[in-house]
Amino acid sequence: MKKNKRWFMFISLMLVCVLLISACSGEDGATPSTDAPGEDVKEVRDEIKVRINSDPDFLDPHLATASISFQMILNMFEGLLSPNTDGSLKPAIAESFELSDDGLTYTFNIRDNVTFHNGEPVTVEDIQYTFERLMGTNSGEPLSSNFDKVASMEAPDADTFVITLTEPNTNFLYSLTALEAAIVPASNDDQHNDNPIGTGPFKFVSYSPGVDLVLEKNEDYWNAELPHLNKVTFAFQSDDQSALMALQAGEYDLTSVPAHRIPEVENDFKLEYQQNNSSLIITFNEENKPFDDVKVRQAVNFALSKSDIIDSVYSGYATELGSNMSPAMGKFYLEGLQDTYVNDIEKAKELLAEAGYPDGFKTKLTVSSHNVMYTNVAQVAAENLKQIGIDVEIDVVEWGIWLDRVYRGRDYEMTAIDLTGRPSAYDILNDYISTNDAENFFRFNNAEFDQVMADVLLEPDVEKQVALYQRAQEILAEEAAAVYIADYQVVWAMDSALEGFNMYPFFFLDMSELRFTE
Amino acid sequence: MAYIIRRIILLIVTMALVSLITFAVFQVMPGDPIRIMLGPDADEVQIETLTKKLGLDQPLHIQYFDWVGGLLTGDLGQSIRFSKPVSELVIDRLPVTISLTIMTLTLVVLVAIPLGIFVAKRKNKLSDVVFSSVTQLGMAIPSFWLGMLLILYLGMNFSFFSVSGYVPWSTSIVGALGALLLPAMTIAIPQIAVKFRYVRNAILEQLQLDYVRTVRSKGITEKFVMYKHVLRNSMIPILTIFGLITAEVVAGTIIVEQVFALPGIGQLLITSISYRDFPLVQGIVIYITFVVVFINFLVDILYSILDPRIRLS
Numbered sequence: 001m002k003k004n005k006r007w008f009m010f011i012s013l014m015l016v017c018v019l020l021i022s023a024c025s026g027e028d029g030a031t032p033s034t035d036a037p038g039e040d041v042k043e044v045r046d047e048i049k050v051r052i053n054s055d056p057d058f059l060d061p062h063l064a065t066a067s068i069s070f071q072m073i074l075n076m077f078e079g080l081l082s083p084n085t086d087g088s089l090k091p092a093i094a095e096s097f098e099l100s101d102d103g104l105t106y107t108f109n110i111r112d113n114v115t116f117h118n119g120e121p122v123t124v125e126d127i128q129y130t131f132e133r134l135m136g137t138n139s140g141e142p143l144s145s146n147f148d149k150v151a152s153m154e155a156p157d158a159d160t161f162v163i164t165l166t167e168p169n170t171n172f173l174y175s176l177t178a179l180e181a182a183i184v185p186a187s188n189d190d191q192h193n194d195n196p197i198g199t200g201p202f203k204f205v206s207y208s209p210g211v212d213l214v215l216e217k218n219e220d221y222w223n224a225e226l227p228h229l230n231k232v233t234f235a236f237q238s239d240d241q242s243a244l245m246a247l248q249a250g251e252y253d254l255t256s257v258p259a260h261r262i263p264e265v266e267n268d269f270k271l272e273y274q275q276n277n278s279s280l281i282i283t284f285n286e287e288n289k290p291f292d293d294v295k296v297r298q299a300v301n302f303a304l305s306k307s308d309i310i311d312s313v314y315s316g317y318a319t320e321l322g323s324n325m326s327p328a329m330g331k332f333y334l335e336g337l338q339d340t341y342v343n344d345i346e347k348a349k350e351l352l353a354e355a356g357y358p359d360g361f362k363t364k365l366t367v368s369s370h371n372v373m374y375t376n377v378a379q380v381a382a383e384n385l386k387q388i389g390i391d392v393e394i395d396v397v398e399w400g401i402w403l404d405r406v407y408r409g410r411d412y413e414m415t416a417i418d419l420t421g422r423p424s425a426y427d428i429l430n431d432y433i434s435t436n437d438a439e440n441f442f443r444f445n446n447a448e449f450d451q452v453m454a455d456v457l458l459e460p461d462v463e464k465q466v467a468l469y470q471r472a473q474e475i476l477a478e479e480a481a482a483v484y485i486a487d488y489q490v491v492w493a494m495d496s497a498l499e500g501f502n503m504y505p506f507f508f509l510d511m512s513e514l515r516f517t518e
Numbered sequence: 519m520a521y522i523i524r525r526i527i528l529l530i531v532t533m534a535l536v537s538l539i540t541f542a543v544f545q546v547m548p549g550d551p552i553r554i555m556l557g558p559d560a561d562e563v564q565i566e567t568l569t570k571k572l573g574l575d576q577p578l579h580i581q582y583f584d585w586v587g588g589l590l591t592g593d594l595g596q597s598i599r600f601s602k603p604v605s606e607l608v609i610d611r612l613p614v615t616i617s618l619t620i621m622t623l624t625l626v627v628l629v630a631i632p633l634g635i636f637v638a639k640r641k642n643k644l645s646d647v648v649f650s651s652v653t654q655l656g657m658a659i660p661s662f663w664l665g666m667l668l669i670l671y672l673g674m675n676f677s678f679f680s681v682s683g684y685v686p687w688s689t690s691i692v693g694a695l696g697a698l699l700l701p702a703m704t705i706a707i708p709q710i711a712v713k714f715r716y717v718r719n720a721i722l723e724q725l726q727l728d729y730v731r732t733v734r735s736k737g738i739t740e741k742f743v744m745y746k747h748v749l750r751n752s753m754i755p756i757l758t759i760f761g762l763i764t765a766e767v768v769a770g771t772i773i774v775e776q777v778f779a780l781p782g783i784g785q786l787l788i789t790s791i792s793y794r795d796f797p798l799v800q801g802i803v804i805y806i807t808f809v810v811v812f813i814n815f816l817v818d819i820l821y822s823i824l825d826p827r828i829r830l831s
Contacts, residue, residue: 055789057555058601063564065556141567193601209600209607210781210789211684237779245669246779251680370792400549400794407558408550420559431559438562 045497045516046230050509051243051255055209055236060193061182062134062143067420067507070179072213072234074508076117077182077198080108080127080161081173083423086330087277087505089173093122093183093199094161103168103460104151108161114222116185117203124155129186131163146175169457170465174424179506201227201512210236215511228500228515247493254494254501254509259315262491269493276490277328277421277428277505279321280309280373282365282381283482284414287443290363291413295355297480301341302348303388304381310486313376318488323473324419324428326487328505332425334470338484340477348388360389365414367394368402377416377485407441418488421506426456429472433481444481529811536807537800541582544796550574551598551794572598578796585797594804595797599790604801607786614684614782615771618705621698622767625706626713627760633710634717635744641722649714656711661770665704665777673700684780701778705770709763716759720752753824761817765810 056069061077064070080094091097094108114122131153136142151166165172175181178200188197196204201223202215213234217227235252237243243255244264257265265271282304284291291297310318319327322337352360365381367374375396382392392414397405406412422428432439434453435446449472456468476484494501500513552568553560569575573584588595594604633649640646673679678696685693724730725748733743772784779785783802790798821828 055600057557057599063568065560065564067557067559136563136567141571142563143567144561145563146561208610208781209602210611210785239776239779241666242669242777242779245674249674249677249680398549398792400554400792403553403558404548404550408553417558439558 044518046228047233048229048231048253048498048511048514048516049233049235049251050511051237051246051252052213052234052509053236053238053256056207056213058193059196059204059207059213061178061184061196061198062130063193071507071509072215073196074178074200075202075215075232075511076196076200076204077178077184078200079177079179079181079183081176083177083179083504083506083508085502085504087328087423089177089423092177093127094176103170103458104165106163106165106172108163110159110161111222112159114199115220116188116199117197117218118185118188119220120185120187122183122185122199124158124161126186127161127183128153128155129189130181130183133184133189134181144175144180146180167458168460170459171424171426171457174422174427177423179423202232205231212236227512229511232511234509253498254492256490257493259317259489259491262315262317265493268496270496270498272492272494272501272503273317274490274492274503275319275326275328275505276487277326278418279324279326279421279487280318280377280416280418280485281324281482282377282414282416282485283442285410285412285443286445286481287410288413290355290357290361293355294479295351296357297482298341299348299351299355299388300385300390301480301483302344302351303390304384304483304485305343306338306485307343308384309377309380310488312380313373314486314488317491318486321484321487323476323484324433324482325425325469325473326421326505328421328487329425329428331466332469334473337473337477341480345387352388352390357389360391362391362393363413364393364395365416366402366406366412367396367416368399369396370399370402371418373418374416381416381483407439410441410443421487423504423506425469426453429453429469429476433476442482444479446475446479446481449475449479525815529808529815532811533804533807536803537586540800540803541578544794544799545578547794549794551796554793555599572596574598581796585800589804594801597790597795597798597801599793599795599798604798607798608783608801608805611782611786613686614780615768615775615784617687617694617698618702618771618775618780618782619764619767621702622705622709622770623760623764625702626709626763626767629706630710630713631717631756633714635721635749637714638718638721638725639744646718653711653715656708659708661704661708661773662777664707665701665774668700668704669778684782697778697780701771701774701780704774704777705767709766709770713759713763717752717756720755721748724748724752750824754821757817757820757824761814764813768806768809 052068052072054068056064056072057066058064058069059073061073064073078092080092080097081089082092084090091111093111093114095111097106097108099106110122110124110127116122131147131150132138134142134144135147135150149166149169151164153164154162156162182198184192185197188195199222201218201221203218205214205216207213215232217230221227237246240258240261243252244257244261246252247255247265247269262271284297286292286297306320310316310320320338322340323334325333327333352358365378367378369375375394378394382394385392406415419432430453432441433444433449434440435444435450452468452472452475456465459465459468476482492501495516497516497518498514499517500515502510502513504510552565552572552574556565573581585595594608596602597604597607600607637646637649678692679700680693680697684697687694730743730748733747771782772787774780775782775784776788783805787799787802790802
């Protein structure tokens with residue numbers, strides 16, 4: 001028995017040792033960050049650590065959907081075209097393109113000397129492969145419905161790629177950026193998620209779930225002047241409080257900060273205010289009573305105070321909206337709609353009485369818990385609506401449940417959500433709202449709106465397109481399709497030596513021109 | 519030997535039960551893993567393709583049996599959220615959580631036992647009263663708030679401490695200590711507050727027993743009485759408590775890893791639940807069950823070492 005006891009002791013000691021050793025053996029291959037010492041007179045930092053709220057959904061650009069993923073991976077990928085900082089499109093892998101007079105055939109001239117991160121040159125076969133993968137031509141597993149109206153694709157020579165559509169679509173070019181169709185090498189088939197290869201200014205180094213995504217400079221980038229940084233680490237940290245402290249402790253060089261924390265960082269860091277181009281809305285299930293009545297929706301619009309919400313939720317750092325379109329969209333934006341419903345309680349009560357609810361009613365506002373912003377908005381809204389007799393019960397649910405119940409199931413009365421910005425005016429207006437969009441969770445139904453959105457796709461003249469987009473915005477405002485509250489600003493705090501921070505009207509942290517000045 | 523076999527059977531039964539309960543919870547929990555991951559902008563066509571590819575169009579019980587089948591061949595399956603093998607994700611994060619757990623337990627043992635002895639020797643004196651009142655405070659502080667305070671007062675003032683993230687031991691031992699010490703303190707302080715009272719009471723109980731009087735009457739020094747006789751005899755109830763707190767520490771790491779952005783098992787568990795990542799949740803739950811059962815097994819062995827009268831039977 002005595003022997004047995006020793007034996008047990010020995011085993012337990014061994015186990016403790018194993019645990020300790022496994023504890024110590026962490027990640028291997030961590031590279032020391034010291035550069036070759038002082039040949040240069042002055043050493044300028046060339047590595048950056050950027051805080052990102054959470055992991056990407058996929059690294060494969062054709063599978064990735066969440067805006068947070070593109071915020072990072074757009075540094076690795078390019079499409080035939082690239083989005084500009086003003087939301088317009090610029091040439092990328094395609095050096096130029098021509099559109100036939102019937103608006104059906106796009107002919108792209110492919111830029112020479114573009115290579116993938118694995119060293120292979122970009123060929124028309126790779127481009128063909130990219131679109132076929134997205135369309136599921138060979139696999140039967142389509143990944144995108146953007147190319148349903150493509151009639152044919154061909155490569156007449158090694159530098160030309162031709163796409164023909166079945167009907168004109170003025171929004172089609174927007175499906176050719178890396179957001180929708182990043183060009184990837186055919187030779188990397190089945191590996192796009194584990195070892196992503198693109199043509200962008202940075203290439204993939206490693207991804208540790210929950211920890212970070214590391215990229216390094218693409219030395220062979222076709223634009224030889226870019227990028228400036230050698231290494232970019234996107235570190236995942238969902239907690240704003242911890243992120244702020246890590247910024248102050250010098251662990252991060254760049255992070256977004258909540259607007260109410262600005263005073264804590266404005267002295268020591270450089271701040272940039274990004275017009276997000278998203279729209280925070282409170283919307284309704286418009287097929288059911290009472291919100292099927294436009295007067296009720298207008299009453300809610302009059303009762304809600306946008307400035308109350310902007311002050312309490314965004315500390316004032318937001319722009320009032322009148323429709324789904326934000327001023328960030330430049331010429332497409334129709335000025336003045338934000339004043340369609342100026343806070344007016346009497347007017348709201350009148351409209352409610354006309355609609356047959358003189359004493360108001362009871363309703364439920366369902367919001368997701370994944371962002372505290374929604375709960376805050378809901379609380380202000382509930383206070384506002386109490387004044388006209390609408391008794392709002394706030395129901396906070398998990399993001400997964402919100403998607404299931406509200407977004408998919410359309411089993412809700414009111415909800416608050418921020419619709420993410422995109423570079424395309426068409427996508428901004430059409431998604432979620434038009435009846436020909438499957439994502440229409442408002443169940444907004446307006447024949448004129450649908451017609452305008454159909455017409456704009458066929459309209460070749462840009463000025464006329466703008467007029468149609470502006471009419472669409474008017475309809476949304478008149479019909480009170482939702483309460484369009486605000487486009488809030490994302491406040492970026494960064495190391496004061498950083499320069500070249502570009503802001504886009506959608507989620508993209510462009511690292512290519514960023515550099516340290518000291 | 520029979521004892522070990524019984525323990526192993528118990529372990530398997532416990533793990534099977536826990537995984538069945540997880541399965542049952544997933545049956546009633548709403549939410550689609552692919553939609554949660556991709557958000558509202560997802561293309562319906564893509565959702566359909568992915569759902570089919572990952573086998574999520576199968577009923578959950580089929581997915582479960584597939585998973586059990588894989589488990590029997592040592593395959594924990596593939597995480598939906600991270601598109602990586604579950605075993606790889608768990609193993610990657612083990613060092614963090616194990617280091618944190620060991621460090622916390624060390625802190626608790628190093629502080630709670632001496633403190634308990636110290637206070638026991640001064641029963642009903644001022645220091646006893648003071649410490650006992652401080653205990654109440656230590657027990658009442660929620661760990662996420664304590665974590666914030668530690669970050670604010672220690673993390674911000676001493677560059678040794680890192681307030682977020684993790685440095686592997688292999689990269690820098692000092693860095694790893696700096697990253698883990700604050701979180702370990704966050705979990706340890708409330709535990710110490712509770713546990714040193716157990717130590718105090720266990721010792722006081724022993725001190726009243728006849729054998730102590732006998733030993734003292736032999737003229738042996740008080741120190742010898744305390745450390746050779748009393749402490750060893752009071753270890754049995756103390757050990758039981760420490761076995762229990764290991765489970766609490768494992769639970770504590772779940773919250774604290776969130777606060778300090780430590781990429782450990784707890785953080786992974788929370789992520790996997792909110793993303794409805796069934797294979798990943800199952801994998802982690804199985805792992806945690808294993809750890810807790812295994813620790814209890816270790817405690818049983820230690821009993822027999824401390825008190826040879828206890829037999830493993």
